[in-house]
Amino acid sequence: MPLMILQGSFSEAKVDSFNLPIYYPPIKELEALIGGNSGFSIERMEIMKNPAKHVTMPSVRLRTLFLRACFEGLLENHFGSKIMDELFERYSKKVAEASFTMNPENDKSILMFVLLKRKA
Numbered sequence: 001m002p003l004m005i006l007q008g009s010f011s012e013a014k015v016d017s018f019n020l021p022i023y024y025p026p027i028k029e030l031e032a033l034i035g036g037n038s039g040f041s042i043e044r045m046e047i048m049k050n051p052a053k054h055v056t057m058p059s060v061r062l063r064t065l066f067l068r069a070c071f072e073g074l075l076e077n078h079f080g081s082k083i084m085d086e087l088f089e090r091y092s093k094k095v096a097e098a099s100f101t102m103n104p105e106n107d108k109s110i111l112m113f114v115l116l117k118r119k120a
Helices: 012-016 027-035 060-079 081-097
Strands: 040-048 111-118
Touching: 027 040, 027 111, 060 081
Parallel strands: none
Antiparallel strands: 040 111
8 A cells, every 4th residue: 555545645545536547549549539530630640769868857856847747737636735745756766766767778758740730
């Protein structure tokens, strides 16, 4: 059981009811989703080379700040604002302990360019 639950920061039910709405569809599925939308057509879609891959998240601090900027609002909505500093401090320590997460060779992120055209 996560330590923050044991310390009473929030309940286990609160954790169980949380959903982070992220989904990374395969390219074909993305094409189908966009193609099924009557408002747009795909003009161009390609996977980009990411020459800066080794510097995208060069430190634990920057990685933590990036995730906090992305998800703090969603997390705060569900868990409240009181735990945000502690939550991201714990995340930062976990990332620092797991050195493989900071190795650029382990980065599996893909950079994709999609140019959409609004249908008239």
